[in-house]
Amino acid sequence: MKAKTEYKYTIKIIPEQCSGCQACVLACSYHFSQKFGLTNNSSIQIFRNNKNGEISITYKRTSCDMCPEEEIPLCMQFCPLDAIRFTRTKK
Amino acid sequence: MFSYSGKVAWINLSDKKIFIEPTQNYKNLIGGRAVGSYLVFKEVPETAHPLSPGNILSFNTGPLTGTLAPSAGRINISTKNVATKGISFANAGGYFGPELKYAGFDHLIIQGKAEKPVYLFIHDLHIEIKSAEHLWGKDTWETEELIKKELKDEKVRVASIGQAGENLVSMSCIMFDQSRAAGWGGCGAVMGSKNLKAIAVRGTKSLKLCRPEEFMDINRKIWQRLLSTNTVRLFHKYGNFGTSGAGGIFGNLPQSVRNMEDEVWDANKTMQVREIIFKEKYEKRKLADFTCPLACSRYYHIKEGKFSGHMLEALKTNVYRAFGPNIDLDNREYILIANEMADRYGMNCDSLSSAVAWAIDVYQRGLIDKEITDGLVLPWGNGVLQLKLFNMIAFRSGFGDLLADGVYQAARKVGRGTEKYAMQVKGHGICEQGMRSHKGWALGIITSPIGGGHLAGAPNTEQKRLSAEIGERYFKVPTAGEPTTYVGKGKLVSWFDKYKAISDIVGVCVFTTYWIDTSFLGPDDFANLLTSATGEQVQGKELLDLGEKICNIEKAFNTIHAGFTRKDDFPPYKLTDIPISSGEFAGEKLSKVEWEEMLDEYYISHHWDTKTGLQTRECLVDLELDYVQDKLKRADKLPIKK
Numbered sequence: 001m002k003a004k005t006e007y008k009y010t011i012k013i014i015p016e017q018c019s020g021c022q023a024c025v026l027a028c029s030y031h032f033s034q035k036f037g038l039t040n041n042s043s044i045q046i047f048r049n050n051k052n053g054e055i056s057i058t059y060k061r062t063s064c065d066m067c068p069e070e071e072i073p074l075c076m077q078f079c080p081l082d083a084i085r086f087t088r089t090k091k
Numbered sequence: 092m093f094s095y096s097g098k099v100a101w102i103n104l105s106d107k108k109i110f111i112e113p114t115q116n117y118k119n120l121i122g123g124r125a126v127g128s129y130l131v132f133k134e135v136p137e138t139a140h141p142l143s144p145g146n147i148l149s150f151n152t153g154p155l156t157g158t159l160a161p162s163a164g165r166i167n168i169s170t171k172n173v174a175t176k177g178i179s180f181a182n183a184g185g186y187f188g189p190e191l192k193y194a195g196f197d198h199l200i201i202q203g204k205a206e207k208p209v210y211l212f213i214h215d216l217h218i219e220i221k222s223a224e225h226l227w228g229k230d231t232w233e234t235e236e237l238i239k240k241e242l243k244d245e246k247v248r249v250a251s252i253g254q255a256g257e258n259l260v261s262m263s264c265i266m267f268d269q270s271r272a273a274g275w276g277g278c279g280a281v282m283g284s285k286n287l288k289a290i291a292v293r294g295t296k297s298l299k300l301c302r303p304e305e306f307m308d309i310n311r312k313i314w315q316r317l318l319s320t321n322t323v324r325l326f327h328k329y330g331n332f333g334t335s336g337a338g339g340i341f342g343n344l345p346q347s348v349r350n351m352e353d354e355v356w357d358a359n360k361t362m363q364v365r366e367i368i369f370k371e372k373y374e375k376r377k378l379a380d381f382t383c384p385l386a387c388s389r390y391y392h393i394k395e396g397k398f399s400g401h402m403l404e405a406l407k408t409n410v411y412r413a414f415g416p417n418i419d420l421d422n423r424e425y426i427l428i429a430n431e432m433a434d435r436y437g438m439n440c441d442s443l444s445s446a447v448a449w450a451i452d453v454y455q456r457g458l459i460d461k462e463i464t465d466g467l468v469l470p471w472g473n474g475v476l477q478l479k480l481f482n483m484i485a486f487r488s489g490f491g492d493l494l495a496d497g498v499y500q501a502a503r504k505v506g507r508g509t510e511k512y513a514m515q516v517k518g519h520g521i522c523e524q525g526m527r528s529h530k531g532w533a534l535g536i537i538t539s540p541i542g543g544g545h546l547a548g549a550p551n552t553e554q555k556r557l558s559a560e561i562g563e564r565y566f567k568v569p570t571a572g573e574p575t576t577y578v579g580k581g582k583l584v585s586w587f588d589k590y591k592a593i594s595d596i597v598g599v600c601v602f603t604t605y606w607i608d609t610s611f612l613g614p615d616d617f618a619n620l621l622t623s624a625t626g627e628q629v630q631g632k633e634l635l636d637l638g639e640k641i642c643n644i645e646k647a648f649n650t651i652h653a654g655f656t657r658k659d660d661f662p663p664y665k666l667t668d669i670p671i672s673s674g675e676f677a678g679e680k681l682s683k684v685e686w687e688e689m690l691d692e693y694y695i696s697h698h699w700d701t702k703t704g705l706q707t708r709e710c711l712v713d714l715e716l717d718y719v720q721d722k723l724k725r726a727d728k729l730p731i732k733k
Contacts, residue, residue: 016376019376019377019378019379019383019386019388020378020379021379021380021381021382021383021384021386022186022381022382023159023382023384026158026159026382027159029297030159030303030307033297034299034300034303035297035298035299035300035303036157036158036159036297036298036300037157037193037294037295037296037297037298038189038190038193039193039295039296039297041297047245047246048378050232050235050268050269050270050404051236051402052402053375053376053378053390053392053402053404055376077311077314078159078311078314078382080314080318080323080327080379080383080384080385080386081327081377081386
C-alpha cells in the first residue's frame with residue numbers, strides 16, 4: 001500500500017509581481033512584535049536595487065508560522081499585487 | 092509618544108552643534124507639514140534671504156510615517172521659498188521618511204551653513220557630520236551610490252542634491268531613492284546654500300503603537316476598501332502616467348501644450364506617447380512607494396537605440412507633461428532621458444519646464460533672439476535642445492544662468508513683453524493641464540501658498556466628474572464635479588486646502604485620499620488611525636481645523652515675507668486670454684469677472700478679507716493663533732478688521 005504523502009502549506013513570494021512596497025515586511029513585523037519596522041522581526045526582507053529595478057526577496061521559512069490566528073497570513077492580506085501565494089510542500 | 096520616534100534633531104551646520112528635543116514639544120501640531128510650516132514661521136526672520144544661513148530646512152515625518160497605514164512613506168520639507176520668498180513645503184515618497192523614524196528621529200531641522208561641503212549620517216540616534224568634498228559636483232544618483240559604498244551599507248536611504256542644488260538653481264529639488272523628489276520652492280538650492288550635499292539615514296528601531304490591534308483592525312478595513320475600488324485597479328493596470336498622462340486612458344483629458352498655450356495636443360503626437368507603448372517597449376516592472384497599495388510607479392529599461400541601457404523609475408504624469416507636450420516633444424526616449432537628467436541634476440520638472448518652454452515660446456514669437464540665447468536656436472519639439480538646456484541650467488552656463496533663476500525672474504530680466512508668457516504663480520514656475528476648463532482645479536493651483544502646484548487646495552473632483560449627490564455629501568458642494576462651473580469652487584478649494592494638509596501632516600500620500608477617490612481615506616479614517624496609533628483621541632473635524640490653522644500660518648508667512656495680497660491670486664495672461672483650441676472644452680478660458688467672484692467665495696470660506704485677500708483678526712482669534720497675530724503686528728502687517 002502506497003504511503004500517504006503529507007503536505008504542509010507555506011507561502012511563496014513571486015519577485016516579478018512584487019512592487020517592493022514593504023507592506024508584507026511590516027505586516028510580519030507586527031505579527032511577531034506588535035511593532036512596525038523593517039527589522040529582523042520579520043520573516044520577509046525585501047531589497048530594491050535602484051540601479052536596475054531588481055527586487056530581491058528573502059523569506060525565512062523556518063521563522064514563518066503562517067499567522068495561525070488569521071484566516072490567511074497577514075503578509076498576503078496586505079500585498080496589493082497578489083505577489084504572495086500559498087504553496088504546498090511535502091512535510 | 093506612541094507611533095512617534097520621540098526626538099527632534101536641530102543641526103546647526105555653522106557651529107556643528109546638535110540639539111535634541113522631545114517630539115512631545117510639538118504634540119499639538121501632530122507632525123509633518125504642520126511642524127515644518129510652524130518652525131519656518133517661528134524661526135526664519137523676515138530679513139533672511141532663502142539662500143542665507145538664516146533660513147532653515149525642516150524635514151518632517153508624520154505619526155503614520157513608517158506604519159502600515161496605506162502609503163505611509165511620506166516626508167515633508169519646509170523652508171523659505173527661493174522663487175516666491177514666501178513659504179515652501181514639498182513632500183516626497185520613497186523610503187527615507189520611514190527610515191528616519193526607524194533611526195530615532197521624527198524631525199530634522201537644518202540651520203546655518205557648513206564651512207565646506209558636508210553630508211549627515213544618521214543611524215540609530217547617532218548623528219555624524221561628514222565631509223562631502225569628494226561628493227560635490229556629483230549628481231544625485233552618483234551621490235547615493237558613493238555614500239552607500241562609503242558607509243558599506245546598501246540599505247542606507249539617501250536624500251541628496253545634484254549639481255542644480257549646488258549651483259543654487261531656483262528650481263532645484265531634493266531627491267530621494269533616485270527618483271523621488273521634494274520638488275517645490277527650490278529646497279535643493281536651500282540645501283546647497285548650506286553646503287549640505289546629502290543626508291543618509293539607517294535605522295533598526297521599530298515603532299510602537301498605543302493600541303496596535305485596534306489600529307490593525309481599522310487599517311485592514313481601509314486597505315480592503317481601497318483594494319476593492321476600480322480606481323486602484325486602474326492604477327495597477329495603467330500607473331500614474333497611464334491614468335492621467337497623454338490625455339488619460341481614453342485620450343480625452345487636457346494636456347499642457349507648448350508652454351501651456353493650449354490643452355489639446357496633436358493626436359498623432361499623443362499617440363506616440365501613450366502609456367501602452369511605454370509599457371510594451373520599456374516597462375520592466377511595477378514599483379510602489381513605502382506601503383502603497385496603488386503601485387503607480389514604473390521602472391523602465393531602454394533596450395535599443397541611442398540611449399540603449401538606460402534604466403530608471405520614471406514618468407509620473409507631470410513629468411511626462413513637462414518634458415513632452417509642454418515643449419511639443421513626442422520622442423519617448425528623449426522624454427525618458429529628460430526625466431533621468433532632471434533626477435540626476437536634481438531639478439523640479441514643473442518649474443524646469445516652465446523656464447525651458449517659456450524660452451522656446453518667446454524665441455518663436457521673436458521676442459528674444461540669438462544674442463540672448465548665446466547663439467542657440469530654440470525650436471519646439473527638440474529633445475537634444477531640451478537636454479542641452481537642462482545641462483546649461485544646472486551648471487548656470489551661458490543662457491542657462493538666466494533660466495536658472497526661474498521663469499519669473501528670467502522674464503523680468505529680459506522684458507520685451509516676454510513677461511506675459513511666463514507661466515508662473517507668485518514668482519514660481521508652473522506646468523499644469525486643465526486650468527482653463529477646470530475652474531476649481533485652477534483656483535487651487537493659483538491660490539496655493541507655495542506658488543502654484545496642484546498639491547495644496549486643487550481638487551480632483553472635476554476630473555472625476557463627481558455627481559451632484561456625491562459632491563453635496565462629501566464636500567457640501569453639489570457643483571464639485573462640474574469642470575466649467577465657477578460657483579461653489581471657492582468653498583471646495585478652501586476645504587481641500589485644509590484637507591490635503593492633513594495627509595501632509597500625518598505622513599500619508601495624498602493619492603490614497605479623497606483627493607483621488609471618495610472611497611479612499613477621509614478625515615475620519617485619518618482620525619481613527621491616529622487615535623489608535625498615538626492613543627490621543629482626535630476627531631476628523633479637529634484634523635480639518637488643524638489643517639485650517641496651518642493654512643493660516645503659511646498665509647501669514649507669505650504676507651510678512653513676500654507681501655502677497657489678492658492681486659497675487661490671479662492667473663497668468665495665457666489662461667485668461669488664450670482659449671482652448673478644440674475638443675470638449677474648445678473656447679474655454681478663465682473669465683476675469685467670474686474669477687473675481689470665485690476668489691471672493693474662496694476668501695469668505697477661509698474667513699479672509701475679500702478686498703485685500705489678507706487674514707482677518709477674527710479669523711486668527713478663532714483659530715487661537717495669537718503668535719501669528721503678534722508677528723503680523725510686529726511686521727506692521729496687521730490682519731484686517733472685518
